[in-house]
Amino acid sequence: xxxxxxxxxxxxxxxxxxxxxxxxxxxxxxxxxxxxxxxxxxxxxxxxxxxxxxxxxxxxxxxxxxxxxxxxxxxxxxxxxxxxxxxxxxxxxxxxxxxxxxxxxxxxxxxxxxxxxxxxxxxxxxxxxxxxxxxxxxxxxxxxxxxxxxxxxxxxxxxxxxxxxxxxxxxxxxxxxxxxxxxxxxxxxxxxxxxxxxxxxxxxxxxxxxxxxxxxxxxxxxxxxxxxxxxxxxxxxxxxxxxxxxxxxxxxxxxxxxxxxxxxxxxxxxxxxxxxxxxxxxxxxxxxxxxxxxxxxxxxxxxxxxxxxxxxxxxxxxxxxxxxxxxxxxxxxxxxxxxxxxxxxxxxxxxxxxxxxxxxxxxxxxxxxxxxxxxxxxxxxxxxx
Ligand SMILES: *Cc1c(COP(=O)(O)O)cnc(C)c1O
Numbered sequence: 001x002x003x004x005x006x007x008x009x010x011x012x013x014x015x016x017x018x019x020x021x022x023x024x025x026x027x028x029x030x031x032x033x034x035x036x037x038x039x040x041x042x043x044x045x046x047x048x049x050x051x052x053x054x055x056x057x058x059x060x061x062x063x064x065x066x067x068x069x070x071x072x073x074x075x076x077x078x079x080x081x082x083x084x085x086x087x088x089x090x091x092x093x094x095x096x097x098x099x100x101x102x103x104x105x106x107x108x109x110x111x112x113x114x115x116x117x118x119x120x121x122x123x124x125x126x127x128x129x130x131x132x133x134x135x136x137x138x139x140x141x142x143x144x145x146x147x148x149x150x151x152x153x154x155x156x157x158x159x160x161x162x163x164x165x166x167x168x169x170x171x172x173x174x175x176x177x178x179x180x181x182x183x184x185x186x187x188x189x190x191x192x193x194x195x196x197x198x199x200x201x202x203x204x205x206x207x208x209x210x211x212x213x214x215x216x217x218x219x220x221x222x223x224x225x226x227x228x229x230x231x232x233x234x235x236x237x238x239x240x241x242x243x244x245x246x247x248x249x250x251x252x253x254x255x256x257x258x259x260x261x262x263x264x265x266x267x268x269x270x271x272x273x274x275x276x277x278x279x280x281x282x283x284x285x286x287x288x289x290x291x292x293x294x295x296x297x298x299x300x301x302x303x304x305x306x307x308x309x310x311x312x313x314x315x316x317x318x319x320x321x322x323x324x325x326x327x328x329x330x331x332x333x334x335x336x337x338x339x340x341x342x343x344x345x346x347x348x349x350x351x352x353x354x355x356x357x358x359x360x361x362x363x364x365x366x367x368x369x370x371x372x373x374x375x376x377x378x379x380x381x382x383x384x385x
Pocket of ligand 1: 047049050068070091188190191192226227228229266267268269270
């Protein structure tokens with residue numbers, strides 16, 4: 001499947017850089033919209049934090065998704081990309097005043113509120129502007145996701161959200177605030193989730209909470225179940241598009257929406273991960289006594305997931321057809337964690353070979369840093385390369 005890479009075009013650019021397959025991105029978006037629209041009231045937002053490359057954002061906006069932001073900078077990026085204000089949601093445990101004001105000035109769809117002190121500040125800032133802020137409470141559903149410990153967010157021990165036992169108290173507090181309108185409940189249990197049972201557990205929890213609300217005659221406009229759908233990092237060619245059908249069907253079957261309620265999703269990784277690759281060049285092959293190192297010009301400053309989460313990314317040598325050999329593929333940064341993969345089989349590598357680190361469209365380019373005074377990687381799409 002190396003044919004999906006336009007090798008000659010890739011050769012012309014200074015490495016390392018990100019390469020986004022726009023056709024795959026569009027196909028993924030079509031699948032999302034087709035599967036979600038089978039169910040009444042389903043609205044899909046894209047979690048900007050996964051990838052905020054302006055070209056990528058524009059394609060996602062054109063497909064009709066809303067934007068899920070976790071900072072003022074992301075609100076600015078989504079407005080710049082043309083996402084309509086009434087499709088922007090804003091979450092985050094630590095919203096500063098200027099970020100809240102930015103959301104208020106742009107009349108965003110909803111603030112996902114994570115504490116009472118935050119609610120009080122939003123109320124004050126909204127009052128100063130003579131506005132009413134639409135808020136949803138982010139509740140911690142105490143539902144575990146079977147994924148890496150650093151990317152679970154829905155357990156009582158995580159910093160996110162409000163304890164679900166406080167749901168009625170916070171709604172009551174909010175109802176006393178003149179410049180707050182409570183419109184929904186928000187949840188997000190983690191990332192890279194492949195077991196639909198985890199989402200089912202969240203549905204069951206939401207149903208229990210909605211029953212409790214009903215007993216108090218409270219009905220909210222919307223429920224937001226966050227994102228978290230995972231992708232197949234092992235097989236980017238065989239499974240380029242995640243199983244959105246199973247994902248949306250799970251929610252349609254298990255989550256009981258009340259009359260007129262809408263169900264919102266905030267997908268990040270599942271939208272953009274598979275369309276992106278980090279393209280890097282082999283600098284040196286170093287033959288050690290125990291193993292061979294393929295030293296490339298990309299490092300964890302360009303893609304930090306392997307160092308940060310011990311994440312697996314499939315690695316391919318795009319320039320060689322020679323028999324496979326095992327290498328540790330490593331970057332040039334002065335840290336022992338600057339390793340993309342250990343003892344991975346790729347076609348025999350030589351200085352100058354182009355290497356693709358696959359499934360890097362999510363939490364790749366956006367997490368790049370300048371450590372070691374390195375340049376930030378560029379991002380090219382298949383249309384503008
Ligand atoms: C990170 C995040 C998402 C997106 O998560 P993915 O695993 O990339 O789908 C959605 N909602 C919130 C609140 C988040 O913090």
